[in-house]
Amino acid sequence: MTVQYKFPDNFWWGSAASATQMEGAAHEGGKGENIWDHWYKREPNRFFDGVGPETTSDFYYRYKEDIQRMKEIGHNSFRFSISWARLIPGGEGEVNQEAVNFYNDVINELLKYDIEPFVNLYHFDMPKEQQDKGGFENRDVVALFAEYAKQCFDLFGDRVKMWFTFNEPIVPVEGGYLYDFHYPNIVDAQKAFQVAYHTMLASALAISHFRKLDIKGQIGIILNLTPSYPRSQHPADLKAAHRADLFFNRSFLDPAVLGEFPTELIELLKEYEHLPAYKEEDLTVIKENTVDILGVNYYQPRRVKAKDHVPNPDSPFMPDWFFDNYEMPGRKMNPYRGWEIYEKGIYDIMINLKNNYGNIPSFISENGMGVQDEHRFLKDGRIEDDYRINFIKGHLTWLHKAIEEGCHTKGYHLWTFMDNWSWMNAYKNRYGFYSVNLETQERTAKKSAYWFKEVAENNGF
Incomplete structure (x- = not known):
């Protein structure tokens, strides 16, 4: 491979996954119930093909062979999440020793193969008992999350150097409290903003514990930053894009990195009487516990335009009161x-x-590309996913340009290592370097896995 795009030394090459989406063993190993187990039990019809989170990709039992495969395709880092409901069933009280053993084994196995474990504390999977108390609507749950984080640092901080408090914290807000695509299926902006605010407080409290324990490592957060592009340079379109950015990016990015919420967002929520309840001392905690590093999830842009119609004043308050989504003619699409x-x-x-x-x-x-019915591209026993290779190449080319222009970017993780269960889509769209046969759980490397191995070995392409 001739290397045209060379990346900095010690660049992180790897992939990311989450507990609920890959572990399986949902009711085994002493694990408590999380909101996904509960919702699936209650409304299996809302999940693609009725497939729930019980088995998923069986990482709980197959982690050794999977980690070996990571090494084989050039991973030097891998992000996974700890399940709060597995580690502390019910979200408070005794630590589950079986879970401690499992996560210790995963961490040790990764280190054995020189793969840096990136550990994320929360990936959409609130323990059911804590959601019954209101989840992050409730300050008590915020305190319990901080306590759970501290337990994780105590248990694994001697070996794990890269920590993250939350993955895409805006998603449970959007899904659970605005747009009804996650449990608890509430449509209530007041609660949504309260959950968002408490999530950032929970993150800051976890960071505070991390710093007090003086762990030799870094702690960050993972945000799905979606650039908001205006339809045109017309002032009304520019204002719409600016407001979309306030709601969907800066609401989490500013407190995480700068330690304070955007003034304009505060003024806007005040004007519409949707400011969350807070304590003055919280703002000091958030100010003093900003992140060391930022994980960025990027899949697609957000394109917006000025509203075509005034919102119905009787409808629930929504961020969408301030912009309309815009479909740019001639845009390149992932049709699947x-x-x-x-x-x-x-x-x-x-x-x-x-x-x-x-x-x-x-x-x-x-960053990644989900494709439905991927077996269409099966040739001689291998999925020829050139579309995924081209997708990664295109994004890495622009990432390389950003690095050349002085951006402090340290790595690239694909979503995901092997096909995994997605929140409501189950296995509809496949994202992995490895395909997973749901009947046999057999893993087979796709063409992209071999290509990525070369990229990692050459530190570029």
Whole structure:
């Protein structure tokens, strides 16, 4: 392979996954119930093909062979999440020793193969008992999350150097409290903003514990930053894009990195009487516990325009009161997922971090392409996923340009290592370097796995 795009030394090459989406053993090993186990039990019809989170990709039992495969395709890092409901069933009280053993084994196995474990504390999977108390609507649950984080640091902090408090904290807010695609299926912006605010407080409290324990490592957060592009340079379109950015990016990015919420967002929520309840001392905690590193998940851009119609005043308050989504003619699409492919977005995110967020150390913590019925591309026993290779190449090319222009970007993780269960889509769209046969759990490397191995070995392509 001739290397045209060379990446910095010690660049992180790897992939990301989450507990609920890959572990399986949902009711085994002493694990408590999380909101996904509960919702699936209650409404299996809302999950693609009625497939729930019980088995998923069986990493709980197959982690050794999977980690070996990671090594084989050039991984030097891998992000996974700890299940709060597995480690502390019910979310409070006794630690589950079987879970401690499992996560210890996973961490030790990764280190054995020189793969840096990146550990994320929360990936959409609230323990059911804590959700019954209101989840992050409730300050008590915030305190329990901080306690859970401290337990994780105590148990695994001697070996894990890369920690993350939350993955895409805006998603449970959007899904659970605005747009009804996650449990608890509430449509209530007041609760949504309360959950968002408490999530950032929970993150800051976890960081505070991390610093007090003086762990030799870094702690960050993982945000799905989606650039908001205006339809045109018309002032009304620019204002719409600015407001979309406030709600969907800066609401989490500013407190995580700068230690404070955007003034304009506060004023807007005040004007519409949707400001969350807070204590003055919380703001000091958030200010003093900003992140060391930022994980950036990027899949698609957000394109917006000025509202065509005034919102119905009797409808629930929504961020969408301030903009309309816009479908740009001629855009490049992933037809299987219905998402636009816009590689330059990754560059625009990094330049924004450089110019407006102190060039904080960051990495691409997720990027990937989900495709339905991937067996269509099976040839001689292997899925020829050239579309995924081209997708990764396109994004890495723009990432390389950002690095050349001085952005402090330290790695690239694909979503995901092997096909895994997605929140409501189950196995509809496949994302992995490895395909997973759901009947046999057999893993088979796709063409992209071999290509990625070369990229990692050459530190570029």
